[in-house]
Amino acid sequence: MLKLHDVHAGYGAIEVLKNLTLEVQAGEIVALLGANGAGKSTTLLTIAGVVPVRSGMITWQGAPLPTGKADVVLRQGICLCPEGRHIFPRLTVLENLISGSLLLPANRNAAKLEEIFHYFPLLAERRKQLGGTLSGGEQQMLAIGRAMMGEPKLLMLDEPSLGLAPQIVSRIFEIIRLINQKGVPILLVEQNAQQALRIAHRGYVIVTGKNQLTGTGAELLASDEVRQAYLGE
Template identity: 50%
Template sequence: MSNSSSQAMLEVRGLEINYGHIEAVRGIDFTLNAGEVTALVGANGAGKSTTLLSLSGLVPKRRGKVLFEGEDITPLKPHQIVARGIVQVPEGRAILTTMTILENLELGAYRRGLKSAASELDYVLHLFPRLKERLSGLAGNLSGGEQQMLAIGRALMAKPRLLFLDEPSMGLAPIVVQEIFRALRAINGTGLTLFLVEQNVRQALKIAQHGYVLENGAMALTGTGRELLGHPRVLQAYLGG
């Protein structure tokens, strides 16, 4: 599923995030290995999306350090983090509904220019044929699942080296969720490193080489995706076992 060499791409050490006086994330450590899918799972409100937003520079860190390929990126602003090749697919998709599908995809390549992103556009339209059929149509006319495909496609247009995905299955029908996760597996198959924040614990851990379980802002468990899928605590708390 991956050509991983188990080399650390992103290292997070002692990350603390506060909202006012509330500790949202409490001193967590984790590592993303190059070429792998890593999943951060847990219940709603556990601190998963907050963690991801903080890594993208969108939520301030109270303490902690973030290293990307050995470089300290903790103080960088969001656009500087994107310039390093770290791109986020936001929760809720955040597509521009009054623009066409092609215009939304073009926005993903704004830093590079569309001419240099021709091969990425070809790849996105191959990955999501439904977008190809409706390129000149308004993004607002897409279904929820198609909008999620567009959000992922827009991020791929930036030619990321590390892709963050915040709740990509949220609000989607089960058959569409399967389709999205098949696409994520295919994207990882090209060698792209994925960090997946997801409430759908079963789907996330099925495609992840490594997983972390976040509970009330603290790391509760870690292991391979397969180990966590069979862990009694995960089965009981998240998988109805």
């Protein structure tokens, strides 16, 4: 579905991604792992069209994906749930959710809201509460819910478990798996390598913007390199 072919990208004089190659196939959860500063968020921002591709190519459903055009990428159904959530603090939960579907016909909102409230009953209870007054875990649920409102054909999640209590982390991973089982492919960036690899079909480890390792979730979980570098063993 999505393929990055030898992608280079960066900011000003800094080249962050150097020859990065990865793909996400229909139905997959793909984990993207790497140390702080390895270029994980940059990878997602480059796919999302926020950061332009300098050389190499991204293809989506077999055709080149325009680079550096976030609106075009979003209209193709590729949706990024960014690191740090970035919900609208002064809008209510409901307004935040609706903001995720502004590009789609409004008559589908009711059914989508029902689906999201099914995943996150807590958001239904708090639909009139201001986004900025939600707890960290609730804000993460809202950010994922908002991305789901856009009916993504590919959902990219950047560190959804960051800063959350273990119980909420487990719930978030469970919901990621459920969303995927409904047919949405997911590209998942995580520091929490163990939990991410447990739900991922495949994964990539990147080091300073380059491919280091790839394999199935189970292979990477068992690899000495991953265990030492990311699982603290």
